[in-house]
Amino acid sequence: MTEVTDSPGEVLRDHNLFRTTSLEEARDQVARVFCPHRLETTSGSGTVNTVHNRISLGTLSINYLDYGAEVAIRPGALNSFFLVQMPLSGGSEVTCGKATVTSTPHLASVPSPTDDLSMVWHDDSPHLLVYVSRTTAEARLRELLGHELIAPLRFNLGMDLTTPEAISWRRLLDLAVSDGEAGGLILQTVVRDQLEDVILTGLLMTHQHNYSEPLARNYRPVAPRVIRDAVALFDANPERTPTMTELARAAGVSIRSLQVGFQQYMGMSPTEYLRDVRLQRVHEELLSTESENRSVAEIAYRWGFNHLGRFAQMYRKRFGELPSRTHRR
Numbered sequence: 001m002t003e004v005t006d007s008p009g010e011v012l013r014d015h016n017l018f019r020t021t022s023l024e025e026a027r028d029q030v031a032r033v034f035c036p037h038r039l040e041t042t043s044g045s046g047t048v049n050t051v052h053n054r055i056s057l058g059t060l061s062i063n064y065l066d067y068g069a070e071v072a073i074r075p076g077a078l079n080s081f082f083l084v085q086m087p088l089s090g091g092s093e094v095t096c097g098k099a100t101v102t103s104t105p106h107l108a109s110v111p112s113p114t115d116d117l118s119m120v121w122h123d124d125s126p127h128l129l130v131y132v133s134r135t136t137a138e139a140r141l142r143e144l145l146g147h148e149l150i151a152p153l154r155f156n157l158g159m160d161l162t163t164p165e166a167i168s169w170r171r172l173l174d175l176a177v178s179d180g181e182a183g184g185l186i187l188q189t190v191v192r193d194q195l196e197d198v199i200l201t202g203l204l205m206t207h208q209h210n211y212s213e214p215l216a217r218n219y220r221p222v223a224p225r226v227i228r229d230a231v232a233l234f235d236a237n238p239e240r241t242p243t244m245t246e247l248a249r250a251a252g253v254s255i256r257s258l259q260v261g262f263q264q265y266m267g268m269s270p271t272e273y274l275r276d277v278r279l280q281r282v283h284e285e286l287l288s289t290e291s292e293n294r295s296v297a298e299i300a301y302r303w304g305f306n307h308l309g310r311f312a313q314m315y316r317k318r319f320g321e322l323p324s325r326t327h328r329r
Contacts, residue, residue: 009088009126011064012053012180019051026050026067033063034083034131037075042120045069051126055180055187057196059133062176066126073121078113080320082132082153084203085109086161086170090125094157101158108159110207114152114317130173132200134320140200144215148280150266150273152318155209169202210267226251226261234274278303279318286326296323 018029023046027039030052041048049068054061085094086108094101097115101107111117113134121127138153160166176195179187205215229251247270251258262270282303285291291299297308300323305311315323 010051010053010066011088011128011177012055012062015053015055015180017052017054021047021049023048030065034081035075035078037073039074040072042070042072055176055184057176057187057192057199059136060196060200061131062173062180063129063131064126065129067121068123070123070125071121073119074117076116078111078117079316080113080134082110082113082134082137082155084130084132084159085111085119086128086130087121088126088128090122092119092121092125092127094119096157099157103158106160106162108161109157110155110159111157112154113320114154128173128177130199130203132203137200137204140197141204141211141215144201144204145211148277149211150276151210151268153209153211155207159207163206165206169199169206172199172202224261224265226258227265230258230262230270231273234270234277275314276318278305279315282315282323283319283326286323291327296327299323 017033018025020026020029023039023041026048027037029050030039031037033052033054047069048071049066051064051066051068053064085092085103087103087105089105091102091104092109094103094109094111094117096109096111096117101109103109134153138149141153142149161170172195176187176199204211230247233247233250247258258270262268262273266273268276282299282305285299285303286296300308300311305314312322319326
């Protein structure tokens with residue numbers, strides 16, 4: 001591996017993963033930590049001076065990454081993780097799905113794992129990156145809300161780092177980085193897990209996402225009675241598909257009122273909610289030891305998924321991996 005000289009602003013030097021002047025090696029090494037991606041220099045020269053340092057806090061990690069050149073990065077959908085990207089200097093152009101932001105030391109980016117991602121990191125733009133497993137983030141969010149998620153967690157792409165809340169959250173990262181540079185006394189103790197939890201919880205409470213509004217209501221959103229009754233019916237028999245007439249009768253409202261209520265409160269139709277409940281049940285069953293003697297197809301059919309190809313696509317979008325991989329754990 002080719003040696004690269006330390007840069008003056010480099011952090012976490014003692015936690016180096018690699019240093020290289022090879023574009024191909026930089027791509028392969030970063031892919032091992034995050035995910036496969038395309039990496040090109042915008043000048044076409046292929047010359048980089050890449051440094052990647054990293055510390056871990058349980059399933060969360062803090063990374064220093066500097067390519068030493070302007071590069072175009074195209075990972076597609078991240079699928080299984082969130083990545084908070086904060087330029088320490090310079091900046092980057094980040095496009096995720098239909099949204100684009102110009103990221104600077106004052107504006108981070110938090111791409112949605114389910115949308116295609118492409119970026120250009122400018123020259124002299126080292127980034128501090130916070131990696132969070134999607135499973136971990138959504139599990140923590142469920143704990144805060146007190147109920148299952150009705151849709152995947154999606155953050156706004158741009159994260160303002162100048163707000164008081166974001167400044168306080170950033171201090172938590174600085175604490176972890178400083179401790180890592182001082183020998184990792186905190187990172188080597190049980191305090192590590194507490195620091196991981198407070199960083200993750202702080203991110204969920206600080207940056208806007210599709211569950212920010214119910215979180216702001218003391219973590220105990222109270223659904224209208226119509227929605228509660230319909231959800232209770234779904235949860236009681238998720239393997240069965242009730243008709244809209246049955247749902248409306250159980251809730252004591254018209255079919256139209258039920259449809260409007262679900263769309264307004266849940267942001268999705270009753271059918272979409274039922275599908276999410278079933279995907280969650282499939283996920284739980286695939287992880288259980290009792291599923292060892294049953295195939296993925298048998299479990300999918302049991303929960304009402306009759307088209308295995310579409311089921312696999314929906315499952316991967318929801319959990320970041322194919323059902324067969326979950327089943328092999």
